[in-house]
Amino acid sequence: MSEFSFTQREQWMKEVDQEQFDVVIVGGGITGIGTALDAVTRGMSVALIEMQDFAGGTSSRSTKLVHGGLRYLKQFEVKMVSEVGKEREIVYNNAPHVTHPEWMLLPIYRKGTFGKYSTSAGLRIYDFLAGVKKEERRRMLTREETLAKEPLLKQDGLIGGGYYVEYRTDDARLTIEVAKKAVEKGAILLNYVKADSFIYEADRIIGVIGEDQFSGRKVHLLGTKIINATGPWIESLVKKDRIIKGKHLFHTKGVHIVIDQSNFPLEQAIYFDTSDGRMVFAIPRDGKTYVGTTDTEYHGDLKNPVATLEDKQYIIEAIKYMFPDVQVQINDIESSWAGIRPLIREEGKGPSEISRKDEIWISPTGLITIAGGKLTGYRKMAEQIIDVVAADMNKQGFNFGVCLTKHLRISGGDFETPTDYNVYVKEKKNEFTHVGFSQEEAHYLSSIYGTNSDILLQLAREIEETEELPRFIRLLIQYSVKYEMVMNVSDFLVRRTGAILFDIQWVKKWRKSIEEEFRKIFKWNEETVESNNKELERMIMEIEQLV
Template identity: 55%
Template sequence: MFSSLKRNQYIEKLKNNTYDLVVIGGGITGAGIALDAATRGLKVALIEMQDFAAGTSSRSTKLVHGGLRYLKQLEVKMVAEVGKERAIVYENGPHVTTPERMLLPIHQGGTFGKWTTSLGLLVYDYLANVKQAERRKMLDREETLRKEPLIKEDGLKGGGYYVEYRTDDARLTIEVLKAAVSYGAHALNYMKAEGFLYENNKVTGVQATDIISGDRFEIRSRITVNAAGPWVDQVRSLDTSLRKKQLRLTKGVHIVIDQTNFPLKQAIYFDTPDGRMIFAIPRDGKTYVGTTDTFYKEDPKSPRITKEDKAYLLNAIKFMFPKISVTEYHIESSWAGVRPLIFEDGKDPSDISRKDEIWEGESGLITIAGGKLTGYRKMAETVVDLVVSRLKATGVTAASCQTKNTPISGGKFGSPQKFLSYVEEKAKTASTFGLTEQEGYELARKYGTNVPIVLRYARDYEDHKLVGLSPLVYAQLMYAIEYEMTMSPTDFFIRRTGALYFNIEWVRKWKEPVILHMKKVFGWSEAKTYHYTLELERELAAVE
């Protein structure tokens, strides 16, 4: 279990242990590092000042993709590496990663021509070692329109058809972190690093503050890794080392439109009027479009969407899908995320490399910045290899990297090919837990091999005689609290279910009973209940 109700016990562990490694940052990069280190047998702690995945790792385009456009920038090594990693991420967690056929329409005068697209996708298949069934196909004009009739017909020459992988980025992060915990890592959200401990000018741990209680204490470690994403530079500013490199933050925005207004049936990667490339992707009865790419200098904790951001994406839709008439009124929800990129003087946001970079300060603090969600496992392997090499001097030894073939939490199917049969089997048992078969199917797809635990909560629903919550909502909420370190309604509605972005009416329907039940479970005061209610209302207002 990874229970919010045992938070004080976990804090005592942080206070009373000396770790081989402390990781600052609970996004996908930090979670990946914790899992890699824990599976090698290291003693690991991870702290995150917000909720897990609350930063960039819940605000991406939600694709585990190889970065086709980086071929154009001649970043061949990065394309090869992350292209291969796509399949590994899928193999280890098919419940949170799904193959998605992507159509790249080719228009006269567009970013990609027919010959360059064909060659680029061929090279892409080769570099990424794409399996035979998923290799690219080139389509003529008529085939392209059959795949997606909404595409602009004027100047259309054909299309490239290839496979990417769609993911739930926040749930991917949570499942990686839960796997790390199952291997012995200690992890806590709402735990902020506010300084470092030193011996002989070397970092020997972290001064931490519990955001929930205000308690301050020390966490001791042999090695500390800064994987704080957009806050990397802020964490480095707490250290005595010189800051030789800096991040440049860029903001990306996505909007969500119901399919009754934008009935897209095929994922599209397309040109914008200014020559950029963005995605339009159908998901769960919605179509989401993004991303923008602009420099960002404000607080990375709460990036907001401007009217200009929305106008840019609506204009892009109008440009590529002229048969569709959508306005700001049709935007149901949206999200903005901040990307931490390595500063490159004179480059536009879209041209700055997405490659990751690792460096050490004079104090021994290891920092990782940049990179893509797709490459999280490989980034973690590189970081932990460095950690292990440094630990040798202290007499600590560790195994080699284990994560290439290590399923994440909920991913223990034996192979992705067994995933759907597992889901169907569990769906058929749902009625014995007080759920419909469709509800059982949805839960099994979301929680994978953890679904038996979720179903048991649904069965227990009647025993609690709850007012206002359905068995389906109760099961997910209790699992989120007792197995996923959920501390607030916002954690639940955004990062444990994704509902705030893709099923906002569900949030509006269930927010009050969820808050009341959490108040009962946690024993919140009226003031704290009001705080969490206001927090959720602010998030609802921000995405609408």
């Protein structure tokens, strides 16, 4: 595996200044990084900059599902459902270590959003459009079968349920694994480098001036093609270039809350109606239940959106509506997250009605912008963007080929078929226990990192436990620093492990020791230590407090 670390970042920062690339991408979410992978595998030289950490925006704040958007059938988005539904299987095949089948229960109630016959027909169409394999096609359940799957469901008016497969993922880890594969193939990816302005020649955009958010150093990245994949920040970047008339983004906020299963002992993933006719997911995960999402217009801080008391109360009421015996309160919420969706405005439509389709804009200067879209369709969006780039560059004498990512396993996903993953996990789990890890730790390491487990095994042999930190945590830190370009403690706890979202007590227990480990690795001065501490404290307060 190629080293993808802070030392490599420093070297790249020196190399990229004034360097000519085929493609320069601004935006290190799943769309930008997926685009980098597509481009580099076609033979293009690629550099990407991101002003935060990779997946620092929407790509770490989703519902954490690779799903086809069943509800979009109601909006007659047939083409999108078909395309994105098929992409689910591609993402799963290429990344079975971060994408897992999840049977979803859609309870059907009298006078509900989905009726018994419309649900049956809708799921059948969904299976057809998405090309769902036989063993994962929808099943229709009786009232009794539905309650057997999830006894906590509201019984009044329940007439049955639809049972179908979605795919659960870790959105941030999916993004990081795609990034690692792009680096392996030769792309240069730089986090914490903000696009400051553009470089022009004869009124054509030919580069980006980026500013290192740590040192303030400026770098000039020259590119034959410049791509704007900045998600919620798309318009702010476009305005640094030229305003495109008639194209406007509409930001909506989606919030999720996390509750311990001792307070909300959900057994089955549910997709359910709220009292106001919206659809919400409730999903069990590692001893927790998380619920969301909301869909409200947003005009606040794009970098640090938060779940307000009103947002949280809305989801609590939704839980009580569908699960009346679950007596959860606001103070039962352990953590939360809020994400911003960059949607293309459609006049006369509310937030939940606006299409999640993607669209490519090209400004008069040549800046290529990708807007809209869904996590599930990231690979297809990237293919569409680079098809446009390759077609134009090939007219200029280049010879770039077709997309290769449809069957390209991302980092950690080098299995012939997804079924090989479970066998692999069992084998590697035994190897991790042989070198001193507990059964639980061994399962985590082998299942989360997939075919990169051998690298962790090698690192593990070089790492000893200290009085301050268990060997397991030190291993996670060392791997993320050396191979996943972690630059601070928040990167590690939020986007490499997800611990701050799903195990906040673990974070509180180990944070000081983890901060000290980072101080030693990065040789931080007291000012940097304090800055990291304040940022982490801010994040903890945001996800815990009733702001």
